[in-house]
Amino acid sequence: MLVIVSMELLRQLRKIATGVVLVISLLLGVSSIFLNNASGLEAKKIVYLSFDDGPHPIFTPLLLALLDEHGAKATFFPIGHRLEERWESDDLHDLLNRGHALGNHSWTHRDLTKESKENLYFQLDRTSKQIESMTGFRPNCFRAPFGERNNNVLAVAEELGMKHVAWTIDPQEWREPSIEEAMEHISERFENGAILLLHDRRFLTLPILHEVLKRFPSSEWDYRTIPECKVDNEKTVRSTFREKDAVPVGNVTEVVKISENFKFSGWGYDPDMPEGGLQINLSANSNIENFSFETNSDHEFTFEIPDFEIGSPVCLWLENEGLLRHNTFLGCHNAS
Secondary structure, eight states, X not given: OHHHHHHHHHHHHHHHHHHHHHHHHHHHHHHHHHHHHHHOOOOOEEXXXXXXXXXXXXXXXXXXXXXXXXXXXXXXXXXHHHHHHHOOHHHHHHHHHTTOEEOBOOSSOOOGGGSOHHHHHHHHHHHHHHHHHHHSSOOSEEOOGGGOOOHHHHHHHHHTTOEEOOOSBOOOGGGOOXXXXXXXXXXXXXXXXXXXXXXXXXXXXXXXXXXXXXHSOTTTEEEEOOGGGOOTXXXXXXXXXXXXXXOOEEEEEEEEEETTEEEEEEEEEOTTOTTOOOEEEXXXXXXXXXXXXXXXXXXXXXXXEEOOOOOSOEEEEEOOOSSSOOOEEEEEEOOO
């Protein structure tokens, strides 16, 4: 009799447990649906594109255009002396305006583990100073040439306020493999959280990147900047750095879907309009009417546009109110 009672009790407990599991599953499912509807965006797998050894006067601008075509963001690790020789401040701001990030890749691309502490400090600090002289901020991250680092390298970098960023995929396009060989290497390692290493001083990087974005489209993959390289006070330091009659600077910081609308948030600063009111022009594809908005007194903007079944990234510009120079391009961003 006691055994029968115990078995019956066990059955009841199993029923209760099963019911609890079903309720939890139902709640999780409802929660997931609610969250997806609230954001309007399904979770995508994240991947990080990174480019070393630039800038190149031809290949880097072509890469930027290709990234904008797909609304993809990337992190660039330029060599210090190449920045000094090849780019003006506005060129580097253009890269940042489009939503990309910057890191330090040393001054002359030496194996840092073989350098004295004095030379090591020079390689990293001079590059950070060069970036600061052009943008107003020092980078938060660095990538050691060849990936070679030891405790001395990491200690000096930490002293200079930088964390090391490595990679998980390296097709070594500088060896000039075929595109098929490079893509086979990439495809075998392409996964959520992967960091792809390419070089914006190599022509072969262009067709490889084109194939990557084609095979792993932005409708399924979210191409973001490396988190360790984010500059928290970017708006303040870059705005303070601008002088009168300079081209405006800015950044789109967030794109989310709310109900039937897409919400864009960001900032734009023109030193010739210290009170704000800077005009933002927005366009997507030829089937959509263009829109225009303005920054507020804090030089920030937030606006919503209807969901038009947008089939291509949405691009933004800041109107230049200073000298008759070009408007500032804020890049193209995925809103689908």
